[in-house]
Amino acid sequence: MVKISFEKLNSLFEKISEKYDLFVPTKKNDGQSYFEKWEQGKTVSDDLNTVRSAKDFFFPQHEDIVSFKLDGKNIEITDERREVRPFVMFGVRACDVRSFSILDKVFLSEPVDTFYKAKREKGIVISLACQKPSETCFCTTFGIDPTEPEGDIRAWKGNDCYYLEGVTEKGNALLSELSLEECDRTEVDAQIENTKKILDRLPLGKLDTDSFGGDKLKELFDSEKWASLSESCLGCGTCTFVCPTCQCYDIKDFETGHGVKRYRCWDSCMYSDFTKMAHGNPRLTQLERFRQRFMHKLVYFPANNSGEFGCVGCGRCLNKCPISMNIVKVMKTLKGEN
Amino acid sequence: MIEEVLIPKLGVVTDIRIDTPDVKTFRVVAPDGKKVFEHIPGQCAMLSIPGVGEAMFSITSSPTNTEFMEFSIKKCGCLTDWLHHMEVGQQVTIRGPYGNGFPVDTVFKGKNLLFIAGGIGLAPLRSVINYVRHYRDSYGTIDIVYGSRSMDDLVDYKEIINEWCVEEGVNVHLTIDREQEGWDGHVGFVPNYVKELGFDTNKTVIICGPPIMIKFTLAGLSELGFDKTQVFTTMELKMKCGVGKCGRCNIGSKYVCKDGPVFRCDELDELPNEY
Amino acid sequence: MQEVMKNKAKELLASGEVRAVIGWKKGEFCYDITPAVFTNAEEIDNGFIYDDFCGANLSKYLIKEAHKDGKVLVFLKPCDTYSFNQLLSEHRINREKVYVVGVSCDGKVDIEKIKRTVGDGIIALSSDGDKISVETLYDKYEINRADALAERCVNCKSKKHVAYDELLGDEGEVLDSKRFDEVEMIENMTADERFEFWRNELSRCIRCNACRNVCPACSCEKCIFDNDNSGYVNKAPVTSFEENMFHIIRAFHVAGRCTDCGECSRVCPQGIPLHLLNRKFIKDINTLYGDYQAGEDPEARGPLTSYTEKDPEPSVVTDKE
């Protein structure tokens, strides 16, 4: 374990920035935090989570795939993939870090998504342990330990310094490049113990997942509770877009006036046109679309990924849903607790 | 850079055949005149006209065709409209092959096969039919029940009459929905016709057509004593990526584009009824 | 108030006068309230709530609910009744199928504002007159209710119900609000400052469509942004223009129809002050064509579907100093 004092943080960031694009959570004037490219003067926000999840780094909302030029009957195809500059993300929380492994299961399974893979390979994740979890946090439900997050390097914020610990090869390599001061775990251990006590008091900490999983497909799918759960859903994409694990996308063409750009962008299964075809739509009503989203996270994803759920309990949808409907309410209602 | 599945290849339309008033069959090769890629019967490909759209179509030609691929496409939307207006020589973009395809070399091997198709539903089956015809010795009897609204709506009529009907060991049963002048074949809906024909249950069934036809034919087949494990079908849902990632073509935990489009009917029973 | 409302709902359900009740339902915490349809007394007893966090405007749900058989009761706050009227004037709601109960409102609280003060981990919250006591996992706080009020409530335009079948609580009045002050402040910036201001705000847009989907005026059968044929489909914010375009078009489509209910800003996950776009149109309409409050009178003709021969020329904008 190494540490870096707050005073020296800037010079550390400077050093990282020489070889990498460095991103840190920064408070914007709307009072919320966003990952922004670090530059002199930017400080790391203490907020628990950024508004947008960290999935943006590997799976941005919009990316060009390919472009075409049409000339009479001929088409010219240009690969729009660009070299990715190595980058470091500092201060990713445990839930978001876990989301990467969930996204990996989708994008790195055959056939591999090269856009995602390129970024994943070039990105180094420095996670940051949580000290003051929020009432909306329920990552522990999914076996995540916010006091000891995953990532390439994990960090803790101490009283006057950050403690860093290499986790992966990639992380260790970076740490060795940075040559920081070695230290012991005393403060970290104390902090972990302290945080764990708070975790025990979290209102959603006791949420359990026994009623969900790949084997519960039929009974959950046919539950009559979906009707009342979904009735006030607006069908917007807020939950999807702030969710660190939602990865549905759309492929669209844009006529630029001198060619066609084909891009991929986030899509939401909550949208009415998500599965709409020229001749019909298998998910006709919001009920079906609403059900799809939660079934995906709680049933289909575990069915395909040896029981792992497609949710990391970050609580963003709890904070952001315009009508305050969210996965926790869905889980509790399906279990019959609400 | 490594190949990216979402980036398509070029194809050239070298022949366009008008099958029915709303179905055309397009022959596609790579610009160098070779096949764009190899496939197994029942697999699909994403065809696209940039700026117009991209959609999944089943490959109707058999993999045994070493020169080109064919797509029988029914006019039903913006992209298909555009495709129908194409002329020979037009380039399109193509990527694939996608999906699991029919188990022609495993489950179907040595079996008696019964193909049941309605309307444009023949398109994905044609690939299998011609494949098993090519490797005729590896399979048992072949029965084909094919029906359409009218005589004019029978896809591949020429090939059916000139090749399939005359081939030994291949029994073709054609039907149309309503009486029509110049038609002396069977008249009636496919499900009823299947029951009328009363097949032995020692067959593996491959079925494709409008959902309503499939529903009633399955009922008819089970009356005849067929088990759902004997019946294969191919599904169609909205697809974007073709590789099971974009998240829209799932039925339960299965992605039609990756885990399908071919399903055994008993497998479908395990999935939620959302298709 | 909440009890009176519950009783009213149960009474009308019991008498069979209404088939369902649209109201607000308790959440997991003290602030995450969900609009809900209640169909029996039990549901109402268990879940119905009316408190500081019942900000959601229920009028839009009537488009769907009032198409079903039977009558539906809806609770509307003063500002919601304007939306209701506007929807009526656009024939989106069948008036006969709705029983409107107006409920008084002394402003709703914005949980984001509270969180900004007390931080994360809110586990209990109680309101007592002018003060709100908040208990978090880490500390206890007492804040002024006035400081926690949502922006739209601070600048409340009216406490008067413009449509109802029955009123619970006291009727208020149309207020002389300061809601245009912020618009004016932006107007007074230089063009460069304004551009910077809006770029900073709009560039955060993630095109989640929450603003559109919550908006009572955005109730098109098919939105042009969802219609591949419209030429305006673009699912993601792509370049600087995209966000501008989406929000300008949306604001223009609701211009003259927007009642300034403020739901767009409430639901924006990115905290973009979208109401400032709508209010700009309202302010312009008021100054250029005379005061007009959408939804005030369902019979009134909207400012963009009427004209006078003496309307000012567009040069009032393009030639102004």
Add this chain to the structure above:
Amino acid sequence: MQRIGVFVCHCGTNIAGTVDVKAVAEAMKYENGVVFSTDYQYMCSEAGQNIIKDAIKEHKLTGIVVCSCSPRMHEATFRKAAQSVGLNPYMVEIANIREQCSWIHKDMATGTEKAIILARTAVAKVHLNAPLTSGETPVVKRALVIGGGIAGIQTALDIADAGFPVDIVEKLPTIGGKMSQIDKTFPTLDCAACILTPKMVDAAQNENIKIYSYSEVSGVKGFVGNFEVTIKRKARFVDETKCTGCGLCTEKCPQKRVPNEFNLGMDQRRAIYIPFAQAVPKIATIDADYCTMLKTGKCGVCSKVCTAGAIDYTQKDEFITEKYGAIVVATGFNPIKLDKYDEYAYSQSKDVITSLEFERLTNAAGPTAGKLLRPSDGKHPHKIVFVQCVGSRDTRECGKSYCSKICCMYTAKHAMLTREKYPDTEVYVFYIDVRTPGKNFDEFYRRAVEEYGVHYIKGMVGKVIPEGDKLIVRASDLISNEQLTIDADLVVLAAAIEPDKTARPLATMLTASMDTNDFFTEAHPKLRPVESPTAGIFLSGACQGPKDIPETVAQASAAAAKVIGLLVKDKMKNNACVAHSDENMCNGCSNCAKVCAYNAISYVDKEFRMPDRTTRVRRVAVVNDAVCQGCGACTVTCPSGAMDLKGFSNKQIMAEVDAICK
């Protein structure tokens, strides 16, 4: 995918002088969808048109772009050419490379570059053009004229003469209108009755004309070519088919004290009456407000004296419905009420009268049998003051801001006639301006001043004070800048005229637009002055604006000509470029109907299958192709984009924008 042909015209050197037409034609060959591109000296010539026709046939073109002069010039030519070889005329687009390119640019490079962009823009549009066909609606060959004054009569006569049936609806028991109340007409001073009554008789006798007197329009449905009008025939308690107009009943009726509106209440008539001797139809009418029999059930004198047995006390209002192809509004005018003009003492003194009352006082059939006598005491007035612009050009609320146009001339007429008949009478005319634009008008006015010695005084009358049997008129002379006081015997007020009160509700029924003064608006003030913007509605006479008789008659005949032009058609070709609403996207919000100037949009409740397989009834807009003029106001007001305009669709215009900005 379209197969597009591009044809670039040289227009001699008009285009070729500053645009390299060959280069334009060449550049177009590479545009998407263009399969043929050429240039020619004069595309509009027969040879040029043949090039286009041949190319359409040979290359199976589905759309063409002609780069030539303004579409306002030859769009029709090229459309016709395309149509002659089977290409839908709306698949033709014009790139205006003459007026908007070659003629305004001096150097070849600039001109050519712009011409290419304009051609490309037209190609982009043609890609999205769709064949359009104008709808056709059969035309009901019958016209309705609302109002039976001189305007209505003239219009009806002209239409009838052309062989079309026409109905006149007149709210009073007789046709004739205001002109029947007038004594003489300016500037010729011929007798109004002498020229009007023969026309009334003509109308009555014309077999193509049917007169619904004592009737009103109570409902209008339909649209141009196909109106369905409900006419309320008010009960007159006299069987029209039996009454011979002998007039015996009107002499025997015991109820004698009914104010006679024909003489503006200056004398009395009976409860059963014929308005005047030459009334058409000459049929008696019972005034239900005064008839003792109808009010109390006791009397029945008329019934007893009527040998024809025409009296029917049980008659009820009757509604008939008739179909018409065109409707002419000829509802005329009325003098305004002067009760708000206390300064002229109109309400206080019987000897302050309006000009129309003056007409009756000088008319042989009037209350004084043509002798000019004061209403108050029947004495001959020796000093008469005429006041002009009473309520006209008056921006106060009680007045009218417009000029009533006819007052200057009739006042001159009155003054002149008075001086001629009664040379002992002094006549003063107070005026703001004397307006005499018209044939022989100014001469007429000058005669009044110069030959007849009428005192014309520029200035307004401030007050009229009844004093004894005199009327003290206080006025200012603006020229000498003096205050005048005249002790007049009679004061005649030239009251402003305003549209008849029935016009406003009628306009609502017809959905014809009106101005703020309730005059009907014309489709175009210069180019379509006798048509309402609402198709199939025509305007005749003073309902459109103040007019004198010759102007009224001229407009009446013009309206008739327009009606005839419409009725000779068996079918009406509708505008092909009309709005169209996609019912799947329509919200039914009514905004489009609100901005439609033609009332072409209506709403129907339609049942839709919902995605969840239920059905839902939704209100959706429907555009009437026959009425839509294709302005596109509705398309912009529609938030969902359900409303689009054929020929100028959203996508077409956006494609043009894109092509220009490329």
Add this chain to the structure above:
Amino acid sequence: MQVNEFKPKIVAFCCNWCSYAGADLAGTNRLNYPADVKIIRVPCSCRVNPLFVLRAFQRGADGVIICGCHPGDCHYTTGNYYARRRMTLLFSMLDYLGIEKERTRVEWVSAAEGAKFAATMNDFVATVTKLGENKRLEDLRCKK
């Protein structure tokens, strides 16, 4: 003379009855105005959807001008009154967003005002040229 390389792209929407005819008249009278102006013919100024204006800017237009009949003279009687309100509000909104207000204009040009049409275009092009490229509303994807 200052050499200005920048050639603005100007989209002019002209109503068929007045302004398009006015533009024709300018041509007939050989009144010069810059070739940067390209005219789109619409039936009436009320056909111009504010979305078209935005579209033009997105696609790289540097200025958009809408011409119609003078108020009161609309061929369709009231069309331009609606256009006037719509455009006033749109322009005001663009201004509010910090878009240079000089890039947008509405001008009433009758069929007889060929000279006014040419003068208007000359003036508008000069104004837009001075402003330079439209950067605030452009869509980068549409850039060459």
